[in-house]
Amino acid sequence: MSTQTRTKSRELRDARAATERRRKKRGRAIVAGGGVIIGCLLVAIVISLINAAGSGNSRTAAASQGEGATPAIATAGGALAVGDAAAPVKLEVYLDYMCPFCGRFERANSGELDRLVADGTVRLELYPLSFLDRMSNGTDYSTRAANAVATVADHAPGKLLAFNTALFAHQPAEGGDGLSDDEIAELARDAGVPQDVVNLFAGRVFQPWVEASTAAVFQTGIQGTPTVKINGEVFTGDLYTTGPLTAAVTAAEGE
């Protein structure tokens, strides 16, 4: 082998080794960068978890304080009661204004419920809950709607069922922004609620009551909405067509 070719092959070897070294160096830099990203992500996850745990606790605390007003027709259990107190059938409805199946229940049964309340068969206890607040892009639609309903129950109880029906008739899509405060106010006015009562919605006077009753209801073992109880027994029949619930109420009345 001539000196010339030997030099050439060494140069080649050196060049290759240099490329290899550069590549390794770059590889180490990438690994280090990746490690930093992983570390940051882990920190972010932990921070996010701590924040979430903190806000969860503070919410429960606020709800259990239970300051603020209670609607005049509220029961101790956290319901809004309408109809004859001596009616033979007590019907409890647990609902959230954001819950699509509550809307279906309401659309199927509201006519019948209005009639049963009006003729004194049923004492209706509505539990407007706010647990679906997280489904309205941070606008807390469930709380705003429930607060408005509680305000109407307090100041204009005669319009409660009409307003309740209107809210479900114009129910917003779950996961959207919900209805705006103005839209809620307009529905209330259309349902016959006086303007001075509508003006009270914005104060959110009953928000603590809604929070407290939501917490209390879930303590009692309610799993979700809509849940309907007839004289304390959970109604397990079809909630989404007109008829079965009326039949069950009639049967309970006969007992």
Place this chain on the structure above:
Amino acid sequence: MAVLLARLHGLRHSNAWLFGTMLVSACLSLAASFVLSADALRLAADPGTSLSCDINAVISCGTVATSWQAQLFGFPNAFLGLVAEPVVITIAVASLGGVRFPRWFMFAAQAVYTLGVIFAYWLFSQSMLVIGALCPWCLLVTVSTTLVFTTLTHVNIRDGNLFLPPRAQAAAARFVEADLDAIAVTIWLLVLILAVVTKYGSALFG
């Protein structure tokens, strides 16, 4: 330490590890698809029924399962998992047993599974951003689909099954050989966790 690292490196590129991971992930995915399919049938029979995982408003398979996205092709999406995952399980078991599939076969598996991953992440984003509810079984599908996809890709890059141009193949092989894919997958999964925790953290503690 160096020996241990070298051994770990060797294990990570071995058939046993890769197809083992693929097998376990595919089995998890199949189990989740089975639960979701069963739930879909129960829900079709009785729309008001509450499902095994309806823990609260946010952690709710029912909310997700009743959305139109849950039946994109006119039947519950989970049926696709029931069809596809057994094929992955078969490939993993056969490969663990020493079978070597032809390049075109592995390439086809990669192509189809890539569509599956895209679909899984479309569903994940819909459930996060549009439906706004979290479904634990769906999340299990997302994670295990990711793991099957990454191990399948790892195998196919290692074995040169992807019909890439020589330079791209060499670059991909170097990437995997340097274990950078492990870092990429870790980051990928952590981003997923962060997204879920950030959006739903308060619900997990609610």
